[in-house]
Amino acid sequence: MITIQNLSLQLGTKILFNNIQLIIHQGQKLGFIGANGSGKSSFLALLRNELQADSGNLILPTNLTIAHVAQETPAVSTSALEYILDGDQELRDIEKQLRIAQDDANLHAQLEAIDGYTAKARAAQLMHGLGFAETDINKSVAEFSGGWRMRLNLARALICRSDLLLLDEPTNHLDLDAILWFEQWLKNYPGTLLLISHDRDFLNNVINNIVHLENHSMKLYTGNYESFEQQRAAQLALQQASYKKQQRQINHLNSFVERFRYKATKAKQAQSRLKALERMELIAPAHVASPFNFSFKLPESIPNNLILLDKVSIAYTETPILKNITLRISAGSRIGLLGPNGAGKSSLIKLLAGKIHSINGDSSLADGLQIGYFAQHQLEQLSSQDSPLQHLQALDNKETEQKFRTFLASFGFVGDIVYEPIAPFSGGEKARLALALIVWQNPNILLLDEPTNHLDLEMRHALTFALQDYAGALVIVSHDRHLLSTTTDQLYLVAEQRVTVFDGDLNDYKQWLLKHRAEKKSSSSKRVDNTQRQQRRSLQNRLKSLEKKLETLSNEKQAVESLLADPLLYDDQAKLTEYIQKQAQLTEQLEHTELLWLETSETLEEV
Numbered sequence: 001m002i003t004i005q006n007l008s009l010q011l012g013t014k015i016l017f018n019n020i021q022l023i024i025h026q027g028q029k030l031g032f033i034g035a036n037g038s039g040k041s042s043f044l045a046l047l048r049n050e051l052q053a054d055s056g057n058l059i060l061p062t063n064l065t066i067a068h069v070a071q072e073t074p075a076v077s078t079s080a081l082e083y084i085l086d087g088d089q090e091l092r093d094i095e096k097q098l099r100i101a102q103d104d105a106n107l108h109a110q111l112e113a114i115d116g117y118t119a120k121a122r123a124a125q126l127m128h129g130l131g132f133a134e135t136d137i138n139k140s141v142a143e144f145s146g147g148w149r150m151r152l153n154l155a156r157a158l159i160c161r162s163d164l165l166l167l168d169e170p171t172n173h174l175d176l177d178a179i180l181w182f183e184q185w186l187k188n189y190p191g192t193l194l195l196i197s198h199d200r201d202f203l204n205n206v207i208n209n210i211v212h213l214e215n216h217s218m219k220l221y222t223g224n225y226e227s228f229e230q231q232r233a234a235q236l237a238l239q240q241a242s243y244k245k246q247q248r249q250i251n252h253l254n255s256f257v258e259r260f261r262y263k264a265t266k267a268k269q270a271q272s273r274l275k276a277l278e279r280m281e282l283i284a285p286a287h288v289a290s291p292f293n294f295s296f297k298l299p300e301s302i303p304n305n306l307i308l309l310d311k312v313s314i315a316y317t318e319t320p321i322l323k324n325i326t327l328r329i330s331a332g333s334r335i336g337l338l339g340p341n342g343a344g345k346s347s348l349i350k351l352l353a354g355k356i357h358s359i360n361g362d363s364s365l366a367d368g369l370q371i372g373y374f375a376q377h378q379l380e381q382l383s384s385q386d387s388p389l390q391h392l393q394a395l396d397n398k399e400t401e402q403k404f405r406t407f408l409a410s411f412g413f414v415g416d417i418v419y420e421p422i423a424p425f426s427g428g429e430k431a432r433l434a435l436a437l438i439v440w441q442n443p444n445i446l447l448l449d450e451p452t453n454h455l456d457l458e459m460r461h462a463l464t465f466a467l468q469d470y471a472g473a474l475v476i477v478s479h480d481r482h483l484l485s486t487t488t489d490q491l492y493l494v495a496e497q498r499v500t501v502f503d504g505d506l507n508d509y510k511q512w513l514l515k516h517r518a519e520k521k522s523s524s525s526k527r528v529d530n531t532q533r534q535q536r537r538s539l540q541n542r543l544k545s546l547e548k549k550l551e552t553l554s555n556e557k558q559a560v561e562s563l564l565a566d567p568l569l570y571d572d573q574a575k576l577t578e579y580i581q582k583q584a585q586l587t588e589q590l591e592h593t594e595l596l597w598l599e600t601s602e603t604l605e606e607v
């Protein structure tokens with residue numbers, strides 16, 4: 001049990017917590033939510049003893065093993081597998097002692113007790129679940145990009161047999177496939193989990209309590225995130241001052257649900273979206289205090305056929321990543337792209353955005369096409385020395401400063417921050433600015449590649465609300481299942497070099513993914529089996545060859561030794577010298593061949 005009593009924390013002039021009280025029981029899975037800057041990450045830092053409270057008590061059990069994900073990854077030459085295993089300090093300590101005292105039975109018993117003999121297999125399973133390829137296991141850490149190094153750090157935290165697991169936005173660098181696997185892993189985690197996340201579906205499926213940080217305090221809610229929203233909506237509905245704004249949001253969303261109801265086909269995805277929208281009516285009041293409130297203007301024109309692809313292929317090397325793509329994006333299209341990591345979803349978005357070109361096939365773009373394209377690298381293209389206001393003025397030099405400021409305020413940029421250079425801005429603030437620039441340009445098609453990375457729950461809710469009412473076409477890649485289910489009505493599967501319509505919803509995709517993984521694992525197993533059979537056959541043939549050679553050498557040596565046993569030979573010094581040298585050569589060859597036979601036999605046993 002972790003006990004927090006009258007705890008207060010202030011960073012600089014900013015008060016984060018004021019006399020908070022909280023008890024965390026063993027085995028609880030708690031989701032921490034709240035606005036950016038409310039103190040979520042600072043609270044985890046208190047638990048790691050990286051910050052000290054100004055007053056109050058934080059009482060932790062003795063001998064508590066805490067695991068967390070490091071934010072930095074050194075570019076070391078250590079293999080990925082060994083780097084992950086370094087996360088299990090107890091394992092490494094026992095291994096170090098065993099290198100000194102190899103025959104210590106007690107150490108071997110300790111190693112067995114912590115499943116040390118299966119550690120490498122467990123580390124490999126973590127890598128597989130987080131989306132690494134089999135060939136990545138022996139790659140050095142330095143060979144991976146920043147996002148993949150964060151996955152290594154996550155695996156390093158998971159390999160540790162911890163009592164308390166602290167996770168701060170762990171899904172930011174994961175795709176949907178890895179998130180689905182990670183959810184299941186966390187459900188089976190036996191320790192206490194404290195999770196900061198802005199992914200509502202991830203919170204819903206993993207945690208059983210919500211801790212809401214607001215007004216320098218913490219409030220514990222029983223249930224998952226959806227339950228929290230409903231409880232908070234009921235509380236806020238009682239506050240008369242919020243009633244009118246709540247009603248406006250509910251009425252707006254209700255009219256959208258009704259409009260969509262008559263458009264909805266019998267397709268599972270359309271029905272899933274309708275149900276998700278109906279659920280959102282219930283929780284609309286929970287977001288009445290959100291600082292974000294923006295919408296897309298009606299595009300000046302929306303051509304019927306915005307983008308047409310006919311038998312188009314994409315390639316970065318000689319082998320196409322996608323081939324024979326036939327896709328029509330028309331007015332009103334709301335498409336979500338699904339598919340395993342690395343299958344080509346982002347490449348397809350880049351093709352539609354004109355950032356890369358096809359190697360064959362025909363592409364047709366409508367006159368008057370206005371593309372709004374968002375990808376993670378867009379944040380890097382923002383001018384670090386310019387302010388949010390200057391970014392907008394670079395797009396439009398005719399509008400008044402006051403109109404720009406009003407618009408930026410709807411994205412949470414209030415006061416003097418609109419004049420400040422964005423260099424020190426957080427990832428979330430830069431992502432909000434990038435989205436604001438897209439909204440201002442009034443596109444008639446949105447191409448969004450993981451738009452919710454770095455965004456908190458309130459901003460995600462505002463984006464979802466805005467996209468629901470967006471009149472143009474939408475193509476989106478996202479690991480945020482709530483965003484996908486509430487803003488799209490058609491899913492495409494990007495897999496095995498193809499882009500095909502997916503007849504199902506996200507639950508069906510989860511089943512497809514499990515089947516796909518099983519087939520991939522079975523195929524990999526068959527390849528391993530075939531390789532092993534070929535290796536065994538080769539080794540067996542080599543053993544037979546070596547055995548024949550041993551027999552030949554033994555016979556030759558025996559013949560020479562018979563000659564050396566003849567006393568008359570010693571009268572012929574030249575012959576004697578020749579046979580002695582021959583004996584020495586045969587002895588050396590025999591020893592060498594016997595050694596090869598032993599090594600080959602051991603290898604065969606291992607295979």
